[in-house]
Amino acid sequence: MSEALQKPVNTKALKELLSLNDSARIKSWLSICSRCGLCAESCFFYLAKNRDPKVSPAYKVKATLLELYKRKGEVDREFLQKCHDIAWGECTTCKRCSLFCPFGIDIATMIATVRAICNSQGVVPEGLVRTSVNYRESGNQMGMSTEDFVETCTWMAEEANDDIRGVEIPVDKAGVRIMYTVNAREPMYYPQDISMMAQIFTVAGESWTLPSTGWDCTNLPMFAGDKALAGQVVKNMYTKAVELGVEAIAITECGHAYRSALFEGPYLAGYRDGKPPLPVIHSVRLFYEYLRDGRIKIDPAKMVEEPLTYQDPCNVSRNGGLWREGREIIKFLAKDFRDMSPNSEYNHCCGGGGGFIPMGPEFKRRRMESGKIKAEQIRATGAKIVIAPCHNCTDQINDLNKEYKLGIKVVSFKELITERMIVPDAFKPVAAQEE
């Protein structure tokens, strides 16, 4: 039995949380659900598990939150463990089911409440606990020091100059238009992502900076059910942006970071009107504007010829409203685009959202099984390339590629754009100009 399972339940704290969340909307959602089952087919966990009724969205809430209220919080550790398995192992809070419920019941928000209740009792996936420690100690999920982050930026600026002359990665530059924030896995594992973005910003003539604090736009505490820490993570970003006097915060190709910064973050950080202190723009929107306005031009001779499809990250497309922009960008980049079915705001979650990827090996089998629906969607398109403007989608689809032998390559927009954009002479490296 795990250590958490041996501790007595802190019933007082649990009851307080239940009372705090006993809002009119949660009460009415719990009471109006007629168990009609119309949401069931919308959930990829349900579909992947041979339509097991116990994995339908409504059942998952009935077995957890409704039961917690019915028992007035008088539950034992085994029950909390069951809530843990459902809230993290059978729902990515993708919000697809809400589109199909005739009452618009928000299952994901209720599952997030279950996560917060489990968190109050220390019943949280180990992988998420580890990242929370890192956020507390360093402000980012990887536990990276400011020194290392700034050093990585300097190194990436040098690398970028091999392809684009004059690339700079300004850190803490006040008064610029955009404060660009990244997923902490970029400086740690994919520093070339920062280099590519710097190249795009340079050619687009953007006025931008990276901040030395608040630079990690991810918010895994939001998925761990730790609202206080999640609020702090967003505050770090907002505070730095206000201090630098920028016009907007830009978010890298990451889905949940956008959801955090623009939609859930303001509430978590205590903004009662639900609005961030300054505009938040996702990379998909930014790239669309650059291409639309001719600030970035694509070489037609370099357009992708192979069949290509697009993974709509739940928090970029359905929950972020940017499904059209994603497809507009593709028109500039590829000749043979094949949409998945269903797609856009109705697209299925890849199975890597809601904190699933950092939850680690303990959850990998479930992640692969539930990802079957996404693997089938991709295979049906016949595509050889999948664009995924989200780090979690990228990792999940790369794993699905191995598991289901899809024979595909997963790429980001910034990768496709940097490889295909027309570099004006002024930015060509000297050696290239002499050729």
Ligand code: SF4
């Ligand atoms: S939010 Fe997504 S994963 Fe969760 S129950 Fe609804 S459809 Fe399924």
Ligand code: SF4
């Ligand atoms: S569709 Fe709505 S009302 Fe019907 S079972 Fe699902 S959550 Fe309940």
